[in-house]
Amino acid sequence: GYLHAVKMTSEVFSYESLVHAVAGAVGSVTAMTVFFPLDTARLRLQVDENRKAKSTPAVLTDIIREEGLLAPYRGWFPVICSLCCSNFVYFYCFHCIKASWLKGKPSTPSTDLVIGIAAGIVNVLVTTPMWVVNTRLKLQGSKFHNADIRPTNYTGILDAFVQIIRREGVGALWNGTFPSLLLVLNPAMQFMIYEGLKRQLRRGSPRELSSLEVFVIGAIAKAVATAVTYPLQTIQSILRFNKPAEKSKLASSLWAVKSLLVSRVRKYGMLGLFKGLEAKLLQTVLTAALMFLLYEKIASCTFKVMGLSSSHYKKH
Template sequence: MWVVNTRLKLQGVRFRNEDLHQTQYRGIFNAFSQIIADEGVGTLWNGTLPSLILVVNPAVQFMIYEAMKRKAGKGGRKISSAKIFLIGAIAKAIATTATYPLQTIQAILRFGQYKGDGKGGLMGSISNIFFLFMDRIKKYGFLGLYKGLEAKLLQTVLTAALMFVVYEKITATTFRVMGLNKKPTH
């Protein structure tokens, strides 16, 4: 679905690179059938390895969030909802910035214009990812791995920050309803 979604989003975009070809899909089912017919069913899994590696993003986010929350609540200090929001936003911004280069590579693989090294399987995927990292750095410099980061941060940081505030409110309410002696953190 992600490969089809990415291709449908980029339909009609004018590319500066003339090597990139335009795709014309009449809808989701047409996109599926064209991709399978033209590139093979395996293409639908382009970007899966980066996706599997990217499960570290929420792990990093929660690790940073919990460490910052613990520090803010040290000595039994009450943590306000505003502070929880800020801590959640910072944690997500750090996690997103740390993993964004891999998200860039994932998008390139999903877009399907990269033809790889012809090797299949996991080792071929790892070498393709490594090649794409190096190629991106060679063409655009190290910051080329971070193109579009601002939009991604806007998309994810506010959502994550709000989610942490809601999470803390629900947790505090649940403990209160259950009659447990955990003090709310805010």
């Protein structure tokens, strides 16, 4: 019976991770769609330096005025595809690693952080090419206020992959990987703060949190993680969009990150690193809070439907 039990647990764990992965992917896609225009505004503020740093609604109004009503949703499909894969990979890895490592023991903030970082690294290496294509498709056809930016013409996701590989080599698909690897701290910190706050709120009583509680702790976790890592995100957007002049190796990508940070500070002061932050905070905080909420609800409903007792679900 022992082997049977082991087989059962491993099946439940892989099945559980799958539920978490699907719930995470669906939750994030829904949340992202709702707040997508805010992300468009943020990306423009980061990449297009000649855009005056206006309030988010003002930037959106400009974009709609210059480029039409659907412009804030430009690049929605590739973003949703990438996001779906990305969150699926992240949640799946996070829960698989957690299950195999903890073997049912309760988790601590430091293990959550380490597991989050591990899941994040796998995720970055697997999904960066999609995000590179993504950033380019999203900015394609935009009216830039900066003359140095060369426009691109891709007909779609596959065409973008093909053209980038043909013109810039396979390596270009991993542009900006280095800041992305540093940025795995973002979801890792977010998960750590989220799980930590969740434990605090429960304080030993295994109750399900209310929607409002999940929404609020999801928001807090994301806000802190985003503010801390935002300067790197700005650099990452610029690197993904702009084709680097020389073939970048790790050293030069370290150097690129440093020099971009420095030149940004020289040009705009420390606050230049945070240009577009309020758009980003508004968007990510709302998106993350909604995502965590949907994710918890979908996961808990699925487990209920599948008849996995709630006590089993609560353990985590």
